[in-house]
Amino acid sequence: MNNVIQVLELMASDSSFQNEQAVEALLKAAEINTEQSAAVITQDVISLERQLDICPDFYCAFFPAEDDKQEDEDEESTDVETKSIVNI
Amino acid sequence: MSGSLVCVGTGMTLGAHISPIAKSHIEQAEVVFSLMANGFAEKWLEGMNSDVRSLQSYYQEGKNRNITYNEMVEAILTEVRTGKKVVAAFYGHPGVFACISHRAIKKAELESLPAMMEPGISAEDCLYADLGIDPGKTGCCHYETSQFMFYKRNVDVSAHLILWQVSLAGDKSLAKFSTGSAYRKVLVDLLLEHYPSDHQIILYQAKGIAIDTMREDRILLSELVAAELFMHTTLVIPPSEKMQPNDKVLTLLADIDKQEIKQKNRPKLSLVL
Numbered sequence: 001m002n003n004v005i006q007v008l009e010l011m012a013s014d015s016s017f018q019n020e021q022a023v024e025a026l027l028k029a030a031e032i033n034t035e036q037s038a039a040v041i042t043q044d045v046i047s048l049e050r051q052l053d054i055c056p057d058f059y060c061a062f063f064p065a066e067d068d069k070q071e072d073e074d075e076e077s078t079d080v081e082t083k084s085i086v087n088i
Numbered sequence: 089m090s091g092s093l094v095c096v097g098t099g100m101t102l103g104a105h106i107s108p109i110a111k112s113h114i115e116q117a118e119v120v121f122s123l124m125a126n127g128f129a130e131k132w133l134e135g136m137n138s139d140v141r142s143l144q145s146y147y148q149e150g151k152n153r154n155i156t157y158n159e160m161v162e163a164i165l166t167e168v169r170t171g172k173k174v175v176a177a178f179y180g181h182p183g184v185f186a187c188i189s190h191r192a193i194k195k196a197e198l199e200s201l202p203a204m205m206e207p208g209i210s211a212e213d214c215l216y217a218d219l220g221i222d223p224g225k226t227g228c229c230h231y232e233t234s235q236f237m238f239y240k241r242n243v244d245v246s247a248h249l250i251l252w253q254v255s256l257a258g259d260k261s262l263a264k265f266s267t268g269s270a271y272r273k274v275l276v277d278l279l280l281e282h283y284p285s286d287h288q289i290i291l292y293q294a295k296g297i298a299i300d301t302m303r304e305d306r307i308l309l310s311e312l313v314a315a316e317l318f319m320h321t322t323l324v325i326p327p328s329e330k331m332q333p334n335d336k337v338l339t340l341l342a343d344i345d346k347q348e349i350k351q352k353n354r355p356k357l358s359l360v361l
Contacts (some may be wrong), residue, residue, distance in 0.1 A: 005132050009103030011298035043299040054127030059147040059265065059319065 003030045004052060007040065091168035093196050094175050095182040095189035097208015100294040102129050105209035110177075111136070113206065117175035119167045123160070123188070125179040125320060126296045133177060143188075153262040161192045168201050181210035185232060185252060211322065212250075214294035218302045219324060221248060226327050233257045233323070237275055243282045246332065249325040251275075254291075255317035265319065272313050283328050285310040290324040291317070 007030050011017045017026055020041065027037040039048040049056050094113045099105020114120055114133065120140045124130045134140045143163065146156045167174045176182070182189040183205050196203035212230065216223065227247035233254045243249065251257075256264065258271035286308050293303035307315055312323070 005102075005128060005135060008128060008298050009132060012101050012104035040299055043301065045297070045300060048299070049127065052128075052131070054131065056127070058124065058126050059144060 004032055004036050004040070004048065006030065007032060011040075091171045091201060092173050093164065093168045093192060093201065093203040094206060095193060095204070096175055096177050096206045097181040097183075097210070098124070098129065098133070098177050098179055099209040100125070100180055100211055100214050100296065101300075102126075102132050102297045104298070107206065107208065110206045110208060113175050114177055116173070118172040119174050121160075121164050121167075121174070121176045123176075123178050128297050129179060137175075149265050150263050157188050157191065160188050161195060164188075164192050165195055165199075165201075168196055168203075169199070178208070181208045181213075183207065184210045184212065211252075211294050211320075214302075215250070215292055215322065215324065218294065219290060219292060219304060221324070223248065226331060233275065234259055237278060245282050245328045246330060247327055251323040251325070253319070254323040255319055255321055266317070269313050272317075276309065276312050279309060279312075279325070283309055283325065287328050288326065290326070291315060292322045292324050293318065293320055 007023075007026055010026060011023060017023055024037075024041065027040060032040070036048065036051055038044070039051060046056070048054075094117075096110035096113050097106075098110065098114075099107075114136045117137055118139065120133060120137045121143055122130055122133050122140055123143045124133065130140070130142055130144075141163075143160045146159050146163075147153070148156070164174060164176050176189060176192060178186055178189060180186075189205060193203040193205060215221065221228070227244065228250060229244060229247055230250045230252065231241070233251040234256060236251055237258050238260070254272075254275070255266045257267055257275045259267050288306050289309050289312065291303060291305040291307065295302050303321070305315070309325075
């Protein structure tokens, strides 16, 4: 696993890394480079995305589950308007 | 050997919210399909299993999302049918506002393939913690925003109203990644039938990674049309009125209480022979 991702995981899951000093020590121990460390400390998500070559455009649309009848209709129908109403 | 499917939730914040059993399922799966809310979480999953396949590529602007979801379900089930131990990992909770996991499990069961779901910490859970809202205090009603607009609802202004996916308000095509201010104005006009225009509302976004900041923008309802919204922005509308007592039901209950007390205080009868 990428070291910075491991750092982010630890920051979120270990209560001893909830202050800046502890995070700085963690970054040093994990041998994270200066630019990535600066992004973590300044909470610059965009900079970290660029450095890790992470695509910023993620789609996270969600969609309620439909009832059985609606789902069956969706599979059989080609009427976009009808099926769009519930199944977001 | 029969394949199997487990749909797991990874929670909202990378590393903070995943359950031990969900993590174990991911680590031990032969194939992991992922639908995460950001690229950091996708990389994180890739570190847990050597065969992680993102479902992101199925999304396309202009493509009906219902088709996208069915394609995702098929991709997942194809691997289960070949006898593999498959995990489908979703951000948040895999069963909340998520038709893919429900559809995949239902289809697998129809084909007599073992399938189950493990919960995760959802955006709703984070919302209560981050905004300090207790849904038990006045009640809380949740709707997907477009569904709220398409159907007639009895809005309870004495409870919290939470509208998910507000940036897609009014999208009937299922093919857009956001709708514009004209659509949003229809939503605001609908809400103005129930709330005053100067009612304070909250735009909320949970943290995706440890260095993210949670969004808690308090604006007026009238300002919603021009507000900056993202796909993961949630609209929280606090109550505008106090709860009104239901006198009819309270009277009925009081009568029952009286009868119970009367029966309790009735002198005990003993049989005299």
